Amino acid sequence: MTTHTPALSADTYDVIVLGGGAVGENAADRTAQGGLRTVIVESALVGGECSYWACMPSKALLRSGAALAAARRVPGSAEAVTGSLGVLATLRSRDAVTSHYSDSGQEKWLESAGIALVRGHGRLTGTREVTVTGSDGSTRILTATHAVVLSTGSAALLPDVPGLVDVQPWTSREATSVQTVPASLAIIGGGVVAAEMATAYTSLGAQVTLIARSGLLGGSEPFAGELVATALREGGATLLLGDSPTAARRTDTGDVELTLASGGTVTASEVLVATGRVPQTQDLGLAVVGLADGDWLTVDDTLRVVGESPASVAALGTATDGSGWLYAVGDVNHRALLTHQGKYQARAVGDVIVARAAGTPVDDSPWGAHVATADHSAVPQVTFTDPEVASIGLTAAGAVKAGYQVKILDYDLSNLGGASVLADGYVGRARAIVDLDREVLIGVTFVGQDVAELLHSATIAVVAEVPINRLWHAVPSYPTLSEVWLRLLEQYGRPGHVG
Incomplete structure (x- = not known):
């Protein structure tokens, strides 16, 4: 038997995404791939904060100095470095990374992905309804048959300092x-x-x-x-x-x-x-669902916005009966203010919306694996200073405060053969936190040149809860910084026989 989906009007979509940054783009892409007609509403540049004013340009500004410093730490290349950092060239590199602050490439990508774009400021004006005000003052009302996703990000917090x-x-x-x-x-x-x-x-x-x-x-x-x-x-x-x-x-x-x-x-x-940061939830029309503009949004693990009063619960509906329709991903839900975590949430929310649109219970479906849980305690982060700081999971103090019985493993990275090749006088340190009851890692921190690329191995170990006795069989290559894994395991001792 063949079924036919009713044609949608020009201003009716299955999914409306408010905010066209990296997180909103990922959410829209996931729902579009799932066969749902999707539109992004964006008042500024598509690609958002990360592409133009945060992750990407900041790393472009940092890279030149880091590369120069690294070259100066290696005999031979140090003698070849005779000039100072090229400031104008660094700024030009930053401009290239940001596509010279043009989102025309992102517009083309949206078109190729089958995602519509409406320019302007969007705010909730009803259940599954968004009114968009254009730069010329014109308005357009969009309605969603399944879901509205808020992905409006965060902005810098200005402290209350007189005259600031x-x-x-x-x-x-x-x-x-x-x-x-x-x-x-x-x-x-x-x-x-x-x-x-x-x-x-x-x-x-x-x-x-x-x-x-x-x-x-x-x-x-x-x-x-x-x-x-x-x-x-x-x-x-x-x-x-x-x-x-x-x-x-x-x-x-x-x-x-x-x-x-x-x-x-x-x-x-x-x-x-x-x-610090504040949520970009001002003038979003949150009163429609019984919430206050300007607040962080609370979500469940399917990223659905959770009501905090009888009025908001009634307006938001529930996931169990299929009436829930409002979701929030990225900085705006305050779970983990990092682009990669927001994109992770976006993939999860897209799969959840597709599943619910098909009438499939999320927990019983193939999409169930994508319900967001990684941002509870296993959040990876790199600070691109020199030395870099790369971490996942709990710190030693955080683990003790949480009630874990732990063993703390510390190692000086300068003792590694790989470190001696990277730099003359390498400075760095590693720490791993072991939950003694389960003999798994619950936190890892690396500090040093080029340690960012070590982080995903630690993330896999922590998120997958790889037993210590299996990590012994993950043999690191020599001479690389990854040899630190062997040194940390040697400190720990044989599983079940903690030294």
């Missing part, structure tokens, strides 16, 4: 898209963005002062922040840890002057604020 807004501080957007490197840069914050931009701008020749009330890379193992701080200081940066600004103003010369809690002042050409 008035000096027009940089956020990560300005820092990664700059066309002229300032003579000096003050950075407020000690997290990933602050550490990476301190590394990048130091290599680009700016005099960098980093001000971090809670220290550097506080969410990582303590040695990570210590090694990165040492490298930044050796590169010429000034680090004011345990301090914070209390006021900001522009001087008569146009510089920014920050008054510090310690009583001192810092003066710089520009100031970058990197103190």
Whole structure:
């Protein structure tokens, strides 16, 4: 028997995705591949924050300095390096990586993938209904037969420091898209963005002062922040840890002057604020589902938005009876503010929507394996400083706090044959956390040159819960940094006979 799907009107789709960044694109691609007519609503550049103002341009700015530093650590190539970093060439490379801030290539990809694009600001105006306001003020109403996916990301948080807004501080957007490197840069914050931009701008020749009330890379193992701080200081940066600004103003010369809690002042050409993120949920019409604009969105493991009051529960429907229709992926749900985790969520939500549209219970379907769980405790992350910091899972302190019985394995990477080949005087460290009850890894951290490429092996070991007795049979090649796995296992001892 042949069935026919009713034709859809021009403004009716199976799935509407609000936000055309990397996460929204992945969600739309997954639903389109599943046979659902899908549209993306985007008010800025398709490709979003990661493509133009975050992941990609920041790594382009960092790469030149990292490559130069690596060359200077190797006898022979060190003698060949006689010049300084080419700042203009680095900026041109950044521009090429961002496609010169044009999304025409992304538009072509959407067309080839069968995904429609509507330009403008979208907001919820009813159940499965989105009203899009164009740049010219025109409006268009879109309706979805199955789902609306919110993928609007996050924005920089500006701390409440008197005068800070008035000096027009940089956020990560300005820092990664700059066309002229300032003579000096003050950075407020000690997290990933602050550490990476301190590394990048130091290599680009700016005099960098980093001000971090809670220290550097506080969410990582303590040695990570210590090694990165040492490298930044050796590169010429000034680090004011345990301090914070209390006021900001522009001087008569146009510089920014920050008054510090310690009583001192810092003066710089520009100031970058990197103190956290806020959700891009303002003016999304969340009142339609009983939620408040400006809040992070709570989701279940199928990425469906969860109601927090009787009114919102009624408006959102439920997954069990098929009435649930609103989903949120990426930064906006606050589970893991990382592009790769957001794209993981996007793949999961796409498969879930396709399954539910087909009337297939998610837990009983082939799509069940894609329900999002990896962002609970096994989140991989790389901080592209020099040295790099790569980690997955829990820190030692986090594991103990969570109640695990653990053994902590530490190793100095400079003792590896592979490290001695990479650099004269290699500096780095590794730590693995073993859950003694199950004899599996629950956390791994690497710090050092080129350790980012070690991370996926650790991610597989942690996520797959590979038993220690099987890891012994994963033989690392010599001489590579991967030999660290053998050294960590030797520290642990034979499974069941912990030394």
